[in-house]
Amino acid sequence: MRKFFLIALTVLLAALLLVGCGGSQPKKIVVGLDDNFPPMGFRDEKNNIIGFDVDMAKEATKRLGMAVEFKPIDWSSKEAELSSKRVDVLWNGLTITEKRKENILFTKPYMENKQVIIVTANSKVKGKADLAGKAVGVQDGSSSVDAITKEAAILKSFKELKKYPDNVAALLDLKAGRIEALVVDEIVGRYYIAKKPGDYAVLSDHFGAEEYGVGLRKDDKELLTKLQKALDEMKQDGTSAKISKQWFGENIVK
Template identity: 30%
Template sequence: TELVGFETDFAKEVCKQLNVKPVFQEINWDTKEIELNAKNIDCVWNGMTITDERKANMEITNPYMQNKQVMVVKGSNLQKYSDKITGANIVAEQGSAGEELATGNEFFKDAKFTAVDSQAKALLDVASGTSDIAIVDYVASIGSIGEGTDFTDLVVVESQQFAPEEYGIAFRKGSDMTQKVNEIISEMIKQGKLKEIGKKYKIDKLIVE
């Protein structure tokens, strides 16, 4: 199946300008650094949050998008989990910023946490009632839940705001690609091209200015 979405369109445009053909490869997110260093992949490009730890292990571009972690629940549970989540079953993608939040933030200390293999699986678990709360990227929640999606009864708990994050693209340490891609991203932001791609997926407001 062909991958579609903002990141795919963005990657295709950058590769076009680099005069290279992108080959999209799905990986286990938890082992992205290993895959990169083993040269199974050449870059990590899919809503990757920039952290100091990742900067120490990989070359990361300047940020291109803002993001935050959000709690997603069934609409019928919105009131219940708007200010406390004691005893709730929580899911997030393994190795993600969501898992980091669920296991390290004081707010979640009285909840039960389970890691799953993708953000889509986390949403599915909440929709099916296996779990109460999914912690996912705000970017991932747009267009994935609510009217016109497979998860019409899921909503974001707007009353809980967590620390903002920024997305970057990662290359192997010492790679000269980071600088080249930074220049292309900077030009795309300046020309409004990145916002244009974002608009298609309703995330143009999150693009870095």
């Protein structure tokens, strides 16, 4: 009887330990993001957080058997949010830079964001050289302005660099012929023109590129390995391409 009691007690303690450790409950990953960055992460008319990166994170965490929570943060304080463990990953069009690598562990790049040139579908502008003497639009204060400024000779050739409060207004002016090209983040540009198929074209020429990755804490190497495996599998089986086409009209996953 005593032996049976000890065995039963051991089984009970083991069960309690499993429950205490989360047992069958999947671990939750908290994704830090800017919820005002369409199409990567933003709120729809019902205030739900949606976007390309949101769909990618949902699919990856599902493959890991983990729950996911999307937590809007002050994007300018993203590294502090990550290091303080208020979020587990940063996944919202996060550019990989050497400086950020000092404090953040990155996945391999999953997307390359170029500063693309958008023209109307019937435009005679086929490359940067054709922008000479043309009115070119750009969103004021965007990274596109910096990208164009770095190519001083090309900028000098423009008839005008017209700055807009947002890219929607610039696209309307492009369609109306008030400007002849628009320089914009590829992810943003493709998102908007996908809604107007046949109206616009994206040129192969561009004003530079940057790579996006998922950011983790430096000591989360095990999670990085698992997450990278999920991202690799998503790319190989076409899931990433499918998500990309839904948001951008074509596959722009790296």
